[in-house]
Amino acid sequence: MAAGNIAPQILTLLSILSSTVNSIDFNYPAVFNFGDSNSDTGDLAAGLGFLPGPPYGRAFFKTPTGRFCDGRLIVDFLRNPSSPSRALPMASKTCILNFLALLSIFLPLTQSLQFNFPAVFNFGDSNSDTGNLVAAGIESIRPPYGEIHFQIPSGRYCDGRLIIDFLMDAMELPFLNAYLESVGAPNFRKGCNFAAAGSTILPATATSVCPFSFGIQVNQFLQFKARALELLAKGKKFNKYIPS
Incomplete structure (x- = not known):
């Protein structure tokens, strides 16, 4: 019942905010990353003087690159795309409209998780x-x-x-x-x-x-x-x- 009552409020808020949606441009001059194997692009391999063998790297780089995965890491995907799509603002608004429609359908059916x-x-x-x-x-x-x-x-x-x-x-x-x-x-x-x-x-x-x-x-x-x-x-x- 609570979910059904809050649904109109969420729909109203999202309908207002959807008109202000714009693509986000990341123009940071440099990025410094800290972490473990989830984002290590070669430090452990370089520091200890060994290179992980296959199948590391085979899905994207075709050869081991010091990453402890078979392709790219999350930090690799966070890089800026070379040519951002100008259609992103419109695509974002369309996505929100689709989300609103789904929300209006499924919110009345929601229940607390046990x-x-x-x-x-x-x-x-x-x-x-x-x-x-x-x-x-x-x-x-x-x-x-x-x-x-x-x-x-x-x-x-x-x-x-x-x-x-x-x-x-x-x-x-x-x-x-x-x-x-x-x-x-x-x-x-x-x-x-x-x-x-x-x-x-x-x-x-x-x-x-x-x-x-x-x-x-x-x-x-x-x-x-x-x-x-x-x-x-x-x-x-x-x-x-x-x-x-």
Whole structure:
């Protein structure tokens, strides 16, 4: 009902703003980028003196370029087009009109989302690692990691919570324990986190920062699942520790 009431207000606002839509020209004289493998165009390869082999680069550059993907990264797509289309303002307005029509059709049907997932299993790198790399003994982290929320380092490569933590909060679920965490009586009742900082999609090599590539994380999940089923078959005494 709330969505139906707000729909006319959104439609009115968008109809007013659509007349002011113009193409955006990016005329920045220079761009300086900071980040990790999501936008690394060659720093790690140059700094450590190695070049990732195929299939890196094969989709666009046809050869490895220092990027940890098979084509271009998001930062590559953010570059200015060489000849911006003059039809963009009209195209933008047309797009908004189409959006308005779809909005008027679908908004009355919208409902609030209910998160009723029994458990969550996460895979990834440092963006969602809640302690795997540290628990593996590969690296230790010190303050200021964790100082904002946990007050002490918590295995996360940030000074507070990660996106995965906020998602768990939104679903009213406890933070995910790292798969390799064995200290502090970890509870996997609501899921498990297999993400490890520095991990890659392709198998790890001798020069990799982290051995827990995506394939390894999937194998860890399969091992976790098999072991959980074994314990559940023994009775209900393990139900409070593992997903059922």
